[in-house]
Amino acid sequence: DLSLEELMNVKVSVSSSFQQSLKSTPGIVRVINQDAISSNGWQNLQQLLMHIPGIQISVSKNGHSNIWMRGVQNRNNNKVLLLIDGVPQHDLYYGNFNINKQVPLQVIEKIEVLNGPGGVVHGANSFAGVIAITTKSQEKSVGAHISQQASYTSSTNTESVYQGQVYGDYNWQSTLGNFYFFTSALKDDGFQPQYNRSGEFVTRDVSSESYNLLGKYQYQSFNMQINYSDYAYPYRFTKAERWQGYDKQIFSISANYTQPISSDIDLKLSAYHKHYDFSRPKENYDNGFVESSGESLHDTSAQGVDAVFLWPVSATRHVSFGLNYNRDWSRNTVENLTEFSTEFPPNITSEASLVEDASRYVLGVFTEFQQEIFSEYWLHLGLRYDDLSDFENQLNYRISVTKESDDFYYKFLLGTSYRVPSYREYLKKYNDDYDHKNALNPEQMKTLELAIGYTFDQHDISLVWYFNHYQDFIKEVNVNAVDGIEIDSGSGDEYGFNFDHIEINGIEFTWLWQLQESLRIKSSLSYLLEASETPGMLTQEIVSPEPISTDKTNLMFMSDLTATVELNYQFSERYQLYWDLIYYGDRSVPSNYQSQSAVSQLENANDFFLSNVNLQIAINDQSRLSIAVNNIFDENMYSPSPDPASDYDSQWSRRQLLISVEWQF
Secondary structure (H helix, E strand, C coil): CCCHHHHHCCEECCCCCCCEECCCCCCEEEEEEHHHHHHHCCCCHHHHHCCCCCEEEEECCCCCEEEEECCECCCCCCCEEEEECCEECCCCCCCCCCCCCCCCHHHEEEEEEEECCCHHHHCCCCCCEEEEEEECCCCCEEEEEEEEEEEECCCCCEEEEEEEEEEEEEEEEECCEEEEEEEEEEEECCCCCCCCCCCCCCCCCCCEEEEEEEEEEEECCEEEEEEEEEEEEECCCCCCCEEEEEEEEEEEEEEEEEEECCCCCEEEEEEEEEEEEEEEEEEEEECCEEEEEEEEEEEEEEEEEEEEEEEEEECCEEEEEEEEEEEEEEEEEEEEEEEECCCCCCEEEEEEEEECCEEEEEEEEEEEEEEEEECCEEEEEEEEEEEECCCCCEEEEEEEEEEECCCEEEEEEEEEEEECCCHHHHHCCCCCCCCCCCCCCCEEEEEEEEEEEEEECCEEEEEEEEEEEEECCEEEEEECEECCEECCCCCCEEEEEECCEEEEEEEEEEEEEEEECCEEEEEEEEEEEEEEEECCCCCCCEECCCCCCCCCEECCCCECEEEEEEEEECCCCCEEEEEEEEEECCECCCCCCCCCCCCCCHHHHCCEEEEEEEEEEECCCCEEEEEEEECCCCCCCEECCCCCCCCCCEECCCCEEEEEEEEEC
């Protein structure tokens, strides 16, 4: 791992066009590199992100986990931007990306996490924050994992289920450049929760598979990456009469090149193409027999081009100017359904369009100006204008002042960001005759941030206060009709509306203590001082099976207080120990909590502790053995969920034993 001094001087670029240290870059950025990932024994992005202050993880009934950053909630991870080598990873229908097993941690060189707005640098959808992953370029290794955990076979009995993964990477240097390849394959029997969303015990196939392939080429300042992933996983909490899952396939190719165009100015060029296919297969049952089966199919693509001019005018003044163009497409988004019958004909097959073929673009221009205004005080100004094909054009800004000295560092930031609605939110077809577009506006975020940090001896302490004003927030409501247009005449269907605003403010505290070169303790605490929404009055005429509240209310389902403690101790050349403890406070829930569930366990919303331990053993100079236990105390943990709150909760995985072997050659 890096020393404390090296860590604070790591260069980051997620919050600015210029690479700067953690102390001097505008915004709050945390960095985790491959050494930390390896020594801490984390197995997926979810485990890693739980240690970032300001982030809460909520397990979804749809089989994935959601990132709630600084109190900004979502069902599909569409309020945070995830980049892998500069390529956005969200699908276009939901805006979703996966943090469970889709991205293997073994391929990651470093992760930069920006808590707060990234609108000036990244444009659309860098809303509550940005997670930027840089993959490795040099490694020669092979490895394997096998894990065992308990899964329910009835409401009282359990059995062992297994997960296995193999991976390998290789690079070689030549006069023509550097080539790097990585591949991995994972199969997981899956965790069977005790109860489904109806509060019933149901045995279903909960297995998942993930395959990844990465190829990279580097020659001087030119880089090219080709990335393919295929991840299939189930809904773990479906109702008794249904099985449903996802199969996501992402192929991307990207390249970047830096060219000096004068003695002072560099031109950075980057481009990507991404093809994102995913389907949602499902089966419906009647008395144990398949009554119908089908799947929704989503064929989407996206392309982007960036050109950024970097001009370090002097040691005290930096200027950048950038152009950005992104376009995406949705094609052949349909839902197929086959109904089975004992009568003639034996089955009926139907096909319905979910979204008509569509395309949209964003053309952006931005500039950044950085000036040392006093000794050690830097002013950071940023401005971005985006021309949007389907929505109102957007103007975003950032004003930041940073001060860095030997011991103290301070930061002030006022910035904005926005998120465009996903295809589902504004283009979904509710029936064959529906030909209307939901007139949604982009969501708007304005953030005020104050931070202070103090580095002394072997300690680094930081405290951040933030305030988010989140306007035109999109919320889906169950309706029958909108402005006289039928949506669903029966029980209703989800329809998105722009509501007034949400206000969230809180603090993030971290303390890193390097007791000695071989022993490090890190702790963090996040506290939500306020998190409330004010829906306001809707202008549309709505027919709904249930009343729509317009009163100001506190946000539900989140912990006001979360905290982590981590200990990393290398007690000999061969042995390294990692231990952590994660705390989530009580989650507030509404009055209809679990009201439609066959089982009522209100204590599921209480606080919980999660602890993990990992032991690394160096067998020799080239091979390493890792033994990890996740959820040491076999804590029974749940995520109360807003979709809907009347259902039973989403259960987290129980205790898990993981054994890994890696060999470098």
